[in-house]
Amino acid sequence: MSQSTEHIENTRTVIKPPNPRFKNWKIVYRKLKKNKSAMVGGFLILFLIIVAIIGPYFTPYAPSTQDILNKLQSPSADHWLGTDNFGRDIFSRIIHGTHLTLIVGFFSVLLGGAAGVLIGITAGYYGGRIDSILMRLMDILLAFPSILLALAIVTVLGGSLQNVIIAVAISSVPVFARIVRGSTLSVKKLEYIDAMRALGASDARIIFKHIFPNITSPIIVQATLNIATAILSASGLSFLGLGAQPPQPEWGAMLSDGRNFLYNAPHVALFPGLAIVLVVLAFNMLGDGLRDAFDPKTKE
Amino acid sequence: MFKFIIRRIIQTIPVLIGVSILVFSMMHLVPGDPAQIMAGESAPKEQVENIRERLGLNDPLPVQYFNYVKDAVQGDLGNSMRSGRDVTTEIGARFWVTLELAIYSTVLAVFVGLIVGVISATKRYSFADTSLMIIALFGLSMPNFWLGLMLIQWFAIGIDLPSWVPFINDTSWFKPSGWGSFAQVVLPVVTLGTASAAIIARMTRSSMLDVIDQDYIRTARAKGVKERVVIYRHALKNALIPVVTVVGLQFGGLLGGAVLTESVFAVNGMGKLIIDSIRARDFPVVQGTILVVALLFIFVNLAVDITYRYLNKRIDLD
Numbered sequence: 316m317s318q319s320t321e322h323i324e325n326t327r328t329v330i331k332p333p334n335p336r337f338k339n340w341k342i343v344y345r346k347l348k349k350n351k352s353a354m355v356g357g358f359l360i361l362f363l364i365i366v367a368i369i370g371p372y373f374t375p376y377a378p379s380t381q382d383i384l385n386k387l388q389s390p391s392a393d394h395w396l397g398t399d400n401f402g403r404d405i406f407s408r409i410i411h412g413t414h415l416t417l418i419v420g421f422f423s424v425l426l427g428g429a430a431g432v433l434i435g436i437t438a439g440y441y442g443g444r445i446d447s448i449l450m451r452l453m454d455i456l457l458a459f460p461s462i463l464l465a466l467a468i469v470t471v472l473g474g475s476l477q478n479v480i481i482a483v484a485i486s487s488v489p490v491f492a493r494i495v496r497g498s499t500l501s502v503k504k505l506e507y508i509d510a511m512r513a514l515g516a517s518d519a520r521i522i523f524k525h526i527f528p529n530i531t532s533p534i535i536v537q538a539t540l541n542i543a544t545a546i547l548s549a550s551g552l553s554f555l556g557l558g559a560q561p562p563q564p565e566w567g568a569m570l571s572d573g574r575n576f577l578y579n580a581p582h583v584a585l586f587p588g589l590a591i592v593l594v595v596l597a598f599n600m601l602g603d604g605l606r607d608a609f610d611p612k613t614k615e
Numbered sequence: 616m617f618k619f620i621i622r623r624i625i626q627t628i629p630v631l632i633g634v635s636i637l638v639f640s641m642m643h644l645v646p647g648d649p650a651q652i653m654a655g656e657s658a659p660k661e662q663v664e665n666i667r668e669r670l671g672l673n674d675p676l677p678v679q680y681f682n683y684v685k686d687a688v689q690g691d692l693g694n695s696m697r698s699g700r701d702v703t704t705e706i707g708a709r710f711w712v713t714l715e716l717a718i719y720s721t722v723l724a725v726f727v728g729l730i731v732g733v734i735s736a737t738k739r740y741s742f743a744d745t746s747l748m749i750i751a752l753f754g755l756s757m758p759n760f761w762l763g764l765m766l767i768q769w770f771a772i773g774i775d776l777p778s779w780v781p782f783i784n785d786t787s788w789f790k791p792s793g794w795g796s797f798a799q800v801v802l803p804v805v806t807l808g809t810a811s812a813a814i815i816a817r818m819t820r821s822s823m824l825d826v827i828d829q830d831y832i833r834t835a836r837a838k839g840v841k842e843r844v845v846i847y848r849h850a851l852k853n854a855l856i857p858v859v860t861v862v863g864l865q866f867g868g869l870l871g872g873a874v875l876t877e878s879v880f881a882v883n884g885m886g887k888l889i890i891d892s893i894r895a896r897d898f899p900v901v902q903g904t905i906l907v908v909a910l911l912f913i914f915v916n917l918a919v920d921i922t923y924r925y926l927n928k929r930i931d932l933d
Contacts, residue, residue: 451629451633452633454629454633455629455630455633455634455637458630458633458634458909458912458913458916459634459871459905459908459909459912460867460868460870460871460872460908460912461868461871462871462872462874462875463870463871463874463889463905463908463909466874466889466893466905467638467641467901467905470641470645470893470901471641471644471645472646473646543756547758550758551758551760551875554758554760554875554878555874555875555878555890556894557893567758567760570758570760570761570764573764574764574879577764577767577768577772578772581768581772584761584764584765584768585765585768587761588757588758588761588764588765591758591761592753592756592757592758592761595756595757595758596752596753596756599752599755599756600752
């Protein structure tokens with residue numbers, strides 16, 4: 316490149332107006348940073364992710380090691396959260412189960428969210444008959460209470476953690492589809508989309524380059540809150556014996572084991588439940604904060 | 616209004632058809648031969664054939680579906696593989712148990728949720744507001760099956776109280792299982808209603824705050840209308856409109872949540888029936904119960920839409 320063209324390139328970068336989208340993210344980040352509850356939620360999630368990754372290397376016991384002589388022990392210095400009916404260390408099992416819970420939460424929302432976004436954006440963008448058909452299909456899925464739909468799917472597929480992810484994902488598709496369709500409809504009406512079309516941009520280009528980046532905020536908020544509900548549904552299915560199979564240290568399944576010992580060892584059910592509450596709480600706090608931060612009505 | 620109701624009812628028809636197709640397909644989507652699964656792995660061939668014949672599994676799929684819908688419309692949802700009884704009879708009494716559980720929980724949730732929401736909104740950013748909203752966030756984040764177990768531990772098995780507490784020795788006030796008496800109903804209703812109460816409280820609070828900031832409320836205050844009248848007559852009435860939708864959705868959620876609650880408290884309702892039938896691979900009962908719950912949910916949503924429209928005539932639902 317000759318010196319003169321390089322100079323022109325440089326001037327071009329200098330006079331380039333700031334990307335409004337980037338500016339918006341900065342505002343969102345600033346708002347989020349001021350929201351204590353959201354920050355606590357965010358750090359909790361970060362902490363849990365770290366625990367899920369490195370925690371298993373530092374637990375005092377292996378999650379499946381049985382010690383029948385020491386079964387149903389109350390919390391002590393040896394076993395911080397006590398032992399279960401097989402003498403397994405509950406603290407170690409909870410740490411080992413963290414990644415299962417997070418994986419189920421993330422993947423079911425990723426799968427369900429991706430499908431929902433695709434359906435919602437297609438319905439909203441093309442409108443007409445495609446919209447009617449897709450949204451009626453979503454109405455059918457919405458006609459089932461979500462845990463019941465997940466239950467029906469797991470019944471068909473068979474009980475396993477993988478199938479729980481699929482079931483919870485499917486039951487979250489219509490929620491995403493509806494939100495994304497609504498947002499797509501409002502963005503589609505904007506003049507610059509008409510301008511893009513007039514310039515001859517293809518549908519795919521308009522959808523992915525111009526509509527999708529403008530509807531990410533409701534998707535991010537919904538995804539965060541949905542991870543919370545996905546974790547609740549998935550642990551519920553495992554509690555019913557339709558998800559994780561023994562001896563997997565899944566929290567819902569651990570709780571289910573604990574229900575038989577409420578009289579003499581209530582801690583077996585107490586701690587896995589508290590762990591679920593902590594994770595769900597963290598995602599709800601961050602989700603609430605993100606919703607406020609993305610809302611242009613809330614002040615910085 | 617009448618036209619709207621008719622149109623809304625017509626709109627539910629495709630959903631009803633879709634739901635029936637989905638529920639019907641359940642049995643056919645299971646990998647393997649449904650008759651073999653129901654009979655058990657080691658069942659003799661004749662028995663499997665017998666089941667196949669009895670369920671009409673030899674007919675072409677469209678014929679099977681047509682027969683399923685024809686029978687279902689007449690209230691015949693097939694026979695249970697376990698007990699041999701009518702699925703409709705199996706659901707019968709259990710339907711009312713689940714409906715009762717869901718209605719009581721909704722009433723509790725609306726009552727508690729509205730009070731908490733209004734207090735929070737009128738005392739915005741106060742200690743009471745912050746604490747109530749933190750409690751609501753916890754209520755929303757608790758798995759109801761865990762809450763149920765904890766309530767059993769605290770209030771059915773009970774905790775021994777120290778001797779200086781007068782009159783009561785422990786907290787074993789309620790029963791841990793069953794359905795019918797007051798002592799049996801309290802814990803499942805609280806378990807199922809807590810999350811909904813939290814959601815309604817948050818919704819009421821934000822909806823009230825939206826309304827309170829509006830001009831007509833300021834005008835009412837400027838005119839010297841008493842604060843109590845401003846809050847209850849002017850603000851709450853309008854703030855309730857979005858809350859109605861949430862209550863409707865919650866009712867549906869409660870029908871689903873009843874599956875877990877009934878399982879924790881051994882309440883013999885539809886939720887427990889579904890779980891027991893899934894474990895026994897009793898497909899006709901699973902299908903029938905899911906169909907009934909979905910129908911109930913659809914009709915509740917229909918009623919909510921109509922109420923919403925009635926409350927807020929300005930809204931055009933098209």
